[in-house]
Amino acid sequence: MLIAKSQSGKMMDLSLKKKSDIQALKKKKWYCPSCQEVVIIKNGNVMCSHFAHKQKSDCSSFSENESKEHLLGKKLIAENCKKFSIPYELEAFLPDLKQRPDILVANKYAIEFQCSPLSISRFKERTATYQDNGYQVIWILGEKLHLTSKPTKLQRNFIYLSKELGYYLWELDVVKKQIKNNYFLVATSKKLLRKEKKWNLSHVNFLQILAFSNQKNEKQFYELETEIELFHQLGQWNHQLNQRMPKEMFLQQYFYSKRLNLRELPCELMLPSYKSVLFQEKELILRHAIYELLMNKKKVTKEQIYEKVFQIFKEEEMESYLLVGKRRLIKYHVSLYLCFLLQSGIVIKKENTFIFQMKKLNIRQIEKEILGIPLKYVMINK
Ligand SMILES: [Zn+2]
Known part of the structure; x- marks a missing residue:
């Protein structure tokens, strides 16, 4: 710890003191501002000068192993x-x-x-x-x-x-x-x-x-070779499923229940190949939820999409990340996927409504994917 209390209750901050001043301060009595126990100044050569409890303590604020x-x-x-x-x-x-x-x-x-x-x-x-x-x-x-x-x-x-x-x-x-x-x-x-x-x-x-x-x-961009990336992803899943890895087994189960095979997912779900570091494999579930809704209803609003996705992730186990927040995390990825669907022509947008086009994607048509920030996927389908 870098601060302590003097006998008169004044706070002392060691971080800005010179070595020469600290020597004099060593002679005075100091107390931990948290547990009030006696602390001493340590000013060896290895660590920067600091206070430490005189006796081994279980002080809740300052651990001794700083x-x-x-x-x-x-x-x-x-x-x-x-x-x-x-x-x-x-x-x-x-x-x-x-x-x-x-x-x-x-x-x-x-x-x-x-x-x-x-x-x-x-x-x-x-x-x-x-x-x-x-x-x-x-x-x-x-x-x-x-x-x-x-x-x-x-x-x-x-x-x-x-x-x-x-x-x-x-x-x-x-x-x-x-x-x-x-x-x-x-x-x-x-x-x-x-x-x-x-x-x-x-x-x-x-x-x-x-x-x-x-x-x-x-602006910042990444560029991926789509076919190579997907080939690699499928190879990885194959290996992980053979090893019966729990995350991939879970995904496989999930897509079986939707009459799909993880090893043969349509490229509308596989793309973009970029994945969220927080969602990880669960991103596929989000994409599928959006895609299925669009396919079934043909016309949906953003609100309906959110409703469906939030519903699913209420039932699905999901890590919560406090610095991001669950709703923000989900909304961010909904917007990224919708962006992709719009840019690849799978949906068109009229006012607040997304309209499904019966368009099939072919991976060969998408040689490269470009991901850019802020916020937007910029996909090239040539
Ligand atoms: Zn203490």
Whole structure:
């Protein structure tokens, strides 16, 4: 921890103190602002100077195993706020929430620098408490949790969604003093696609960095070779079904009940080949629901589509992602799929109504798919 209380009850913040000043402070008595136990200053050469409980404690706010990385990350953000005159409070105690973010910035952003794995239930509890109390929680991931390949179940929970960036997540590298936004996260059957934007915390205002998620950015695109991608996807399913992998077995079951075979799905459902990193294989269920509704009714409104899809995902088990929200997640993917159907001429739109055209798609006609943000699929059918 970087703050402690003096004997007179005044708060001391070590993050901005010089080494020479800290030596003098060591002689005074300090107390944990959370459990009120005695804490001491540690200022060795490895870690940045910090307070630690004198005796082993089960203090609820400050664990004793705070890593060098975690201390340094908090300090870097605090120094940035100081430099750019942004109001902040390190390890601020929020009494209504009984929670202590690593640093509260501009009285609004609860910053959590997460350096070690935590349970998803703990993540949800903390996130929900911030959200319910009007704070915007910004989870920034430490080295152990940085994205390498496809996001793990835990990493998926730290993903945000915005119009400008699509799916994104924050990382901090304390050695390089670099904060990174991984954005436009999309999965193909082979790998995770992403773009990156980096800032040095010593030079760029932290609030400007955070604002990146909503400001208009340059358009970004990915391009996929459709046939190759689909061939690969089918091969993967084949293998996974042979191995009786639960997710694929579930999908297979689902499509059997619709008189379809996962290995031979029509390309109206297989495309676009880009998949949501959060929905994953469940995206096919969403697409099928929309496609079936259009095929049966011929004319439907967006509201009817939402109603049907929400109905299905009420019954279907679905992971909930607090930073995105279930409704937003579903609506985003409905709009992407409708966009694809419109662009490939399977539906046309008249005012608020989508009208099904009896058009069959041929994969050979779609050599390449281009996915772009903000928000829209731009498909080329030539
Ligand atoms: Zn304590």
